[in-house]
Amino acid sequence: MSFPWAKEYKPSHPLMQWLDEKLPLPRFVYNAVGAGYPVPRNLNYMWNFGILAGVCLMLQIVTGVVLAMHYAANSGVAFDSVEHIMRDVNWGWMLRYAHANGASAFFVVVYIHIFRGFFYSSYKPPREMIWLLGVTIFLLMMATAFMGYVLPWGQMSFWGAKVITGLFSAIPVVGTPLQQWLLGGFAPDNAALNRFFSLHFLLPFVILGVVILHIWALHIPGSSNPTGVEVKSESDTVPFHPYYTAKDGFGLGVFAILYCTMLFFLPNALGHPDNYIQANPLSTPAHIVPEWYFWPFYAILRAFTADFLFIPAKLMGVLAMFSAILVWFFLPWLDTSPVRSGHYRPLFRKFFYLLVIDVLVLGYCGGSPAETKYVLISQIAATYYFLHFLVILPIVASIEKPAPLPFSITQAVLGKDDQTAPAA
Amino acid sequence: MADEAIVNASGTDTPAVHDGSGGEDGVRRRDFINIAAVSFAGVGGLAVLVPLVSQMAPSADVLAESSTEIDISQIAPGQAIKAVFRKQPVFVRNLTPTEISEADKVPVSSLRDPQTLEERTKPGKTNWLITMGVCTHLGCVPLGAGEGEVKGEFGGYFCPCHGSVYDTAARIRKGPAPKNLEVPPYEFTSDTVVKIG
Numbered sequence: 001m002s003f004p005w006a007k008e009y010k011p012s013h014p015l016m017q018w019l020d021e022k023l024p025l026p027r028f029v030y031n032a033v034g035a036g037y038p039v040p041r042n043l044n045y046m047w048n049f050g051i052l053a054g055v056c057l058m059l060q061i062v063t064g065v066v067l068a069m070h071y072a073a074n075s076g077v078a079f080d081s082v083e084h085i086m087r088d089v090n091w092g093w094m095l096r097y098a099h100a101n102g103a104s105a106f107f108v109v110v111y112i113h114i115f116r117g118f119f120y121s122s123y124k125p126p127r128e129m130i131w132l133l134g135v136t137i138f139l140l141m142m143a144t145a146f147m148g149y150v151l152p153w154g155q156m157s158f159w160g161a162k163v164i165t166g167l168f169s170a171i172p173v174v175g176t177p178l179q180q181w182l183l184g185g186f187a188p189d190n191a192a193l194n195r196f197f198s199l200h201f202l203l204p205f206v207i208l209g210v211v212i213l214h215i216w217a218l219h220i221p222g223s224s225n226p227t228g229v230e231v232k233s234e235s236d237t238v239p240f241h242p243y244y245t246a247k248d249g250f251g252l253g254v255f256a257i258l259y260c261t262m263l264f265f266l267p268n269a270l271g272h273p274d275n276y277i278q279a280n281p282l283s284t285p286a287h288i289v290p291e292w293y294f295w296p297f298y299a300i301l302r303a304f305t306a307d308f309l310f311i312p313a314k315l316m317g318v319l320a321m322f323s324a325i326l327v328w329f330f331l332p333w334l335d336t337s338p339v340r341s342g343h344y345r346p347l348f349r350k351f352f353y354l355l356v357i358d359v360l361v362l363g364y365c366g367g368s369p370a371e372t373k374y375v376l377i378s379q380i381a382a383t384y385y386f387l388h389f390l391v392i393l394p395i396v397a398s399i400e401k402p403a404p405l406p407f408s409i410t411q412a413v414l415g416k417d418d419q420t421a422p423a424a
Numbered sequence: 425m426a427d428e429a430i431v432n433a434s435g436t437d438t439p440a441v442h443d444g445s446g447g448e449d450g451v452r453r454r455d456f457i458n459i460a461a462v463s464f465a466g467v468g469g470l471a472v473l474v475p476l477v478s479q480m481a482p483s484a485d486v487l488a489e490s491s492t493e494i495d496i497s498q499i500a501p502g503q504a505i506k507a508v509f510r511k512q513p514v515f516v517r518n519l520t521p522t523e524i525s526e527a528d529k530v531p532v533s534s535l536r537d538p539q540t541l542e543e544r545t546k547p548g549k550t551n552w553l554i555t556m557g558v559c560t561h562l563g564c565v566p567l568g569a570g571e572g573e574v575k576g577e578f579g580g581y582f583c584p585c586h587g588s589v590y591d592t593a594a595r596i597r598k599g600p601a602p603k604n605l606e607v608p609p610y611e612f613t614s615d616t617v618v619k620i621g
Contacts, residue, residue, distance in 0.1 A: 166562035186510035
């Protein structure tokens with residue numbers, strides 16, 4: 001599971017020795033995030049975001065479980081119970097804002113984590129399984145976040161639920177029955193609210209399970225690093241503790257400052273005022289938008305306005321939106337370049353930054369009203385998005401001349417490596 | 425089984441026939457029992473899924489709310505009201521003669537979802553346009569039924585979510601929606617009362 005020079009867990013206290021014999025949980029932790037896990041010595045701050053995502057998940061689980069003690073999942077009282085949390089429950093306002101902004105923080109962190117993966121090609125062998133599990137976690141997060149947003153039963157909650165479950169009605173033949181089955185009715189109502197609450201409570205623990213698999217899969221090849229060169233010898237690594245517990249601790253501090261700024265000074269900046277109006281099935285808000293973290297995908301959904309052959313525009317939009325994430329599953333086999341890190345891939349690097357801009361443009365359009373100019377920009381940006389993954393990446397991999405790689409991580413850091421072959 | 429084992433153990437019978445290692449056609453008794461047991465357990469397991477899946481479907485009380493009676497005597501020509509049917513809005517609209525002739529002027533073949541106004545209303549009651557107030561794109565409530573709401577460039581309904589435009593027969597004319605506004609099943613129980621569902 002690890003490198004041969006990994007330190008072994010040797011408990012000195014008799015109680016710990018006894019525990020290690022019966023249930024080696026401390027040994028497991030020691031080997032996972034302690035001194036028993038050797039990590040490349042050159043990780044930069046982009047490698048902080050995995051731990052930060054874990055912190056966000058725990059934050060959401062803790063605040064979520066507490067909120068569930070005061071929330072009532074019934075369409076008659078759900079909206080009032082959220083106001084009860086905000087006004088009457090001790091510290092309720094803080095817990096709810098912590099949970100709502102925690103969701104945004106979680107997505108910020110995870111998006112950076114994913115784009116770190118894009119830039120450093122973290123998905124390449126031998127780490128494909130880590131990547132596949134990561135994309136699975138992201139899909140579960142999206143489902144969880146969507147259902148959580150429905151629970152306050154405001155106008156955006158209701159119409160978000162209606163529009164998103166309406167996506168399923170685009171599926172030929174079974175679409176409408178499927179939508180009614182998902183909602184337990186003809187429109188979002190008590191049945192839908194209750195099941196969304198149930199699943200919103202369950203899914204974070206499913207995510208936790210997949211996160212454990214994600215980390216398990218990570219510890220088989222070990223962490224990647226900014227050079228993309230695999231670990232060759234002990235001088236390439238440092239123990240996770242204390243080196244990266246300290247570095248992650250610093251990152252966590254910076255994260256906490258930004259998060260608390262949002263939580264205490266701008267708690268509603270990322271929300272929609274319409275969600276403080278109780279759900280009304282007879283009146284649609286003038287401008288329905290999902291939460292910001294869905295905007296790029298929402299823009300892709302809306303980019304399809306004309307039928308394509310026999311496929312109606314609505315179905316095309318739905319298929320494209322889901323494909324925009326599903327295409328990530330194929331990334332390890334689309335990008336065939338043997339070089340991992342974007343630092344050594346001059347052509348790839350340019351396209352990476354173009355993709356970042358493209359996704360930001362999609363996000364901006366997804367948050368804007370469905371006006372012709374935004375739809376037109378979305379169409380161009382959505383086309384480029386798919387071109388990047390399906391066409392540009394394979395072509396770049398085959399024509400690009402990568403810059404020379406360092407012999408080892410040690411050489412990249414120190415400029416020399418005693419283990420280096422004579423050539424260096 | 426136990427008897428056979430005793431017989432085999434005593435050696436009074438040929439083991440090849442009774443030890444379960446193969447009959448004349450090569451089918452082992454033990455394989456048969458294995459497959460039969462797993463199959464029955466599998467069928468049983470699948471049967472458990474039926475209630476688990478079915479509980480998600482609309483429940484009896486939700487289905488029971490599936491008809492609505494509406495008094496239409498107060499709706500003047502050119503006016504519309506919103507009613508509720510299956511927790512969703514229904515538009516009941518009293519079309520003016522101009523709106524009817526506008527709808528009839530459109531060549532049906534040019535429509536995305538070809539239907540005439542006559543096909544979408546009851547005979548002799550062409551002025552009563554009764555449709556769901558649910559955009560066929562993603563389910564928003566289109567504007568145009570309430571007083572002062574935007575009716576869109578074809579004088580019918582306009583969905584603000586993604587810009588679908590419906591004409592005076594509530595047929596889709598522009599935008600992403602694939603179908604005309606749905607006409608629910610309904611009947612006139614008298615000249616002034618309509619029963620939907």
